[in-house]
Amino acid sequence: MKTDIQIAICGSAGEGTIAAGDILRNALAGAGYRVISFDAYPAEIRGFGKCVARLRVTTEQAYSLKEKSDVLVCLNDEHGIPHVGEVRDFGAVIYEAKSIVHLAEGSHVSGHIRPAQVPYPLAIRELSERATGAIRSRNMVVLGYIAGLFHLAKEPFEKIINTKFKGKGKAAEDNHKAFDAGYETGAATFKLDDVNFGPPGKGLQAVMLNGNAAVAKGCLDAGIDNFFGYPITPATTIMERLAVEMPKRGKRLLQTEDEIAAISTTIGAGYTGARSATATSGPGLALMSEMLGLGIMAEVPSVVFVSQRGGPSTGIPTKTEQSDLNIAIYGGHGDAPRIVLAPTNVEGCYRCAGKAFEMAERYQTPVIVLLDLYLSNRYETVVMPAKPPFEPNCDKPVPKGDLGAGYKRFGFTEDDVSPRALPGMAGGMHVVTGLEHNELGRVNEQPEMHEAMSRKRHDKLKAALQHPDFTHYKRFGDEGRVDVGILAWGSTVGECLEVMFLAHLEGIACAVMKVVMLSPFPTEAVAAFMDDCDAVLVPELNYQGQFAHLIQAETGRPVHRYNRVTGTPMRVEDIMAQVRRLAKTATRKAA
Amino acid sequence: MTPQPIYLEEKLKEVQESGRLAYRSKSMPTWCPGCGYFSIVDGLPGALNDLGIAPKDAVVVSGIGCSSRFPFFVNTYGFHTLHGRVLPVATGIKTANDALTVIAVGGDGDGFAIGGGHVPHAARRNVDLTYLLFDNGIYGLTKGQTSPTSSVGFKTPTSPYENPDQPLNPLLMVLTYGATWVGQAYAGRPQQLETMIKQAIAHRGFSYLHILSPCVTFDKTDRTYVRLGDLVRDLPANHDKGDLGAALHLAMDTATPALGVFYETQRPTLADALDGLVEKAGGSVGQKRRTA
Ligand SMILES: Cc1ncc(C[n+]2csc(CCOP(=O)(O)OP(=O)(O)O)c2C)c(N)n1
Ligand code: SF4
Ligand SMILES: [Mg+2]
Numbered sequence: 001m002k003t004d005i006q007i008a009i010c011g012s013a014g015e016g017t018i019a020a021g022d023i024l025r026n027a028l029a030g031a032g033y034r035v036i037s038f039d040a041y042p043a044e045i046r047g048f049g050k051c052v053a054r055l056r057v058t059t060e061q062a063y064s065l066k067e068k069s070d071v072l073v074c075l076n077d078e079h080g081i082p083h084v085g086e087v088r089d090f091g092a093v094i095y096e097a098k099s100i101v102h103l104a105e106g107s108h109v110s111g112h113i114r115p116a117q118v119p120y121p122l123a124i125r126e127l128s129e130r131a132t133g134a135i136r137s138r139n140m141v142v143l144g145y146i147a148g149l150f151h152l153a154k155e156p157f158e159k160i161i162n163t164k165f166k167g168k169g170k171a172a173e174d175n176h177k178a179f180d181a182g183y184e185t186g187a188a189t190f191k192l193d194d195v196n197f198g199p200p201g202k203g204l205q206a207v208m209l210n211g212n213a214a215v216a217k218g219c220l221d222a223g224i225d226n227f228f229g230y231p232i233t234p235a236t237t238i239m240e241r242l243a244v245e246m247p248k249r250g251k252r253l254l255q256t257e258d259e260i261a262a263i264s265t266t267i268g269a270g271y272t273g274a275r276s277a278t279a280t281s282g283p284g285l286a287l288m289s290e291m292l293g294l295g296i297m298a299e300v301p302s303v304v305f306v307s308q309r310g311g312p313s314t315g316i317p318t319k320t321e322q323s324d325l326n327i328a329i330y331g332g333h334g335d336a337p338r339i340v341l342a343p344t345n346v347e348g349c350y351r352c353a354g355k356a357f358e359m360a361e362r363y364q365t366p367v368i369v370l371l372d373l374y375l376s377n378r379y380e381t382v383v384m385p386a387k388p389p390f391e392p393n394c395d396k397p398v399p400k401g402d403l404g405a406g407y408k409r410f411g412f413t414e415d416d417v418s419p420r421a422l423p424g425m426a427g428g429m430h431v432v433t434g435l436e437h438n439e440l441g442r443v444n445e446q447p448e449m450h451e452a453m454s455r456k457r458h459d460k461l462k463a464a465l466q467h468p469d470f471t472h473y474k475r476f477g478d479e480g481r482v483d484v485g486i487l488a489w490g491s492t493v494g495e496c497l498e499v500m501f502l503a504h505l506e507g508i509a510c511a512v513m514k515v516v517m518l519s520p521f522p523t524e525a526v527a528a529f530m531d532d533c534d535a536v537l538v539p540e541l542n543y544q545g546q547f548a549h550l551i552q553a554e555t556g557r558p559v560h561r562y563n564r565v566t567g568t569p570m571r572v573e574d575i576m577a578q579v580r581r582l583a584k585t586a587t588r589k590a591a
Numbered sequence: 592m593t594p595q596p597i598y599l600e601e602k603l604k605e606v607q608e609s610g611r612l613a614y615r616s617k618s619m620p621t622w623c624p625g626c627g628y629f630s631i632v633d634g635l636p637g638a639l640n641d642l643g644i645a646p647k648d649a650v651v652v653s654g655i656g657c658s659s660r661f662p663f664f665v666n667t668y669g670f671h672t673l674h675g676r677v678l679p680v681a682t683g684i685k686t687a688n689d690a691l692t693v694i695a696v697g698g699d700g701d702g703f704a705i706g707g708g709h710v711p712h713a714a715r716r717n718v719d720l721t722y723l724l725f726d727n728g729i730y731g732l733t734k735g736q737t738s739p740t741s742s743v744g745f746k747t748p749t750s751p752y753e754n755p756d757q758p759l760n761p762l763l764m765v766l767t768y769g770a771t772w773v774g775q776a777y778a779g780r781p782q783q784l785e786t787m788i789k790q791a792i793a794h795r796g797f798s799y800l801h802i803l804s805p806c807v808t809f810d811k812t813d814r815t816y817v818r819l820g821d822l823v824r825d826l827p828a829n830h831d832k833g834d835l836g837a838a839l840h841l842a843m844d845t846a847t848p849a850l851g852v853f854y855e856t857q858r859p860t861l862a863d864a865l866d867g868l869v870e871k872a873g874g875s876v877g878q879k880r881r882t883a
Contacts, residue, residue, distance in 0.1 A: 247865075247872035248869075248872045250874040261676075261679035261709055262679075264676045264679030266683060268687070269684065272691070298670070433669075434673060
């Protein structure tokens, strides 16, 4: 039996809503299911705002959260009511049965449940109090209740509770007690909904990571030497994770005074041959622009992770958006080519992170890896490769005889990458500079030199489009001619794939192409895909259609845009409506 | 004291035999004849040579300005960066490779206007590098505008009536920021300058050498050799360079700038601190990094 169940837990920050979601997704992943999970909460600061933890649990690969949830848990009435509508027919709504405050008519969840939904009133508060003497463990009661009601094995939950509350004394004990109390009640409850967990199949040996944790893991597995950063939502957790892990490996991480310093130190370290990186969001990337130009001009490797949020300016810092594509590719002054990668799922974050170091070193250039809040904070079960799939050293060393007087740091070569002498190497002394220079690195502003060096800086990146063991782009779905082709990038790709499956069910010929390497742009492959499509749809989370612009500029062909800036991930239903509309016109044309 | 005659041939022989020429690049400085910066580019090779630091092990990092052209005129590794960003780039280099001797150079505008936000942090972290600040009280490269160390009343093309702003006191600032070695030298006293560069490099930690240096092209009135030569003075004989209060007092006297080491102390460097974190985390310090 296939399993595909979405659970939403809704409450305030103080009620342990996110913690409950975290335990639930880890326990289900531990049981061998695949999980995709994304929490929504109001701001960075912890308060009493509304939190929703959502997770989709499947046995087959899924690509995004679903439109409708199968199970909703309301830890309180006020925050729960607006979400009752997201539960499908015959789905379950679990809510507090015995509120201690008297609620006015219409303020209780029970009054909002549709006849087709199945209500499960639960004495959450009372069960917690009876089990532990306090109401604090309400979130554990509902976890236990879910496990009991849906006949899930207890052990994975117990394991996670143990690790999560290790060394926290009574808290661990209380949480176990509350979980058990919930479990007993759940197991004894007569089940009326049609939500059923099948066995997890042969089980997945997966780890549960969010995008930022996957980035950190990719950095570590690629042998990162130095990290420099300045905190900013939603990128900070990359640095926080590395701050724990890098010193264990003898590596150095420094919190700098601002983003200009972060990229400057990163490039300084890169100049010595170290693998170095920084992480930021749009505002920080804007500050880094000038220094990235120096990295390009001086041909120094560096890796910059950028997790996008709503902009411009401080914008909506805790909401997701894909509006920094332009600054990532074009930001800064002058002709400043760089490599830009945009992973499309959590596993991609791991791979792009590691590969970014290879590419930075191989092509001697800054590499920007673009995530967004949705991808940074989205959890997925990821099956890790047995050994890190990254090359530990991609530098182009100087041939022995070439060091000494006359060593050409910026010499013209067949692949336009010049062998690099590192500080400390005898006979390799040279100056790197942001001024235009000749092969030796000496200042040279002659017109021929500026043209030749500009060409070198651009042409050397072409090879990145063939960089080994990397998915630069990928086509999914129907082969050959299709009614609608979707061109997508970044975190939106998952929703586009779900749309494609829906389209197939409706008899629409549909294919998706995801583009991971955004600069240099795989123009030929994208144009070939567009040739196959009667209509091309480009859904993205920005107002301007930045990816659509890029495609049009690179291929010279028209596309249909679909743009949203709600601060939330794309909705499958909304993209689907566009696909239906385009499919109709496509058929009309064909007729 | 009657000046001793200098015989060119003897001097040349002495210089050639000293080994310091190995630290000079083939590129001749592009500065205006008479610019104070020549003394500095003469001083650094002597200092490195005396300290036995090979050209391959030194990295001279600079910002943007006349002063920041410096790396091109010495034969070490060099990184000519951006206006104001010399200190963070230098911090990155030193953090990635402890074995390198890192010397940061730049002008008063580079360090205390556009780059002013980085100075406190390099100082408080005690990054083990040497910062040579070339203070001519003017923006030389952009042809003579007011700088954050220009005197009140100074006339330049961007302050044609007069400069209305109080100058900063960089020495006072770096002392309070936590620099562990602070000194002042004058381009008009090249021998003392060279000795002080040597001491600054030899210091373990963040050393800051403030170098008063006339811009002969764009400042004909304020900080000329004639005026500066009259104003500068030696350190009081009883100055205790371990006394931060005394150092602050010296720094406050901008009317008659004192030359010498104001302050010197020892404190763990950034590298020490980061190695401490490695130990706390249970890692092994000195794990080989991917550098040369
Ligand atoms: C971001 C930026 N802004 C402005 C400039 C122009 N600029 C170059 S050097 C300089 C000032 C140089 O003065 P200073 O740092 O005192 O060095 P000096 O030339 O006096 O040695 C300025 C404003 C620049 N290169 N970059
Ligand atoms: S303009 Fe002034 S500071 Fe620049 S080289 Fe000439 S004299 Fe020196
Ligand atoms: Mg100046």
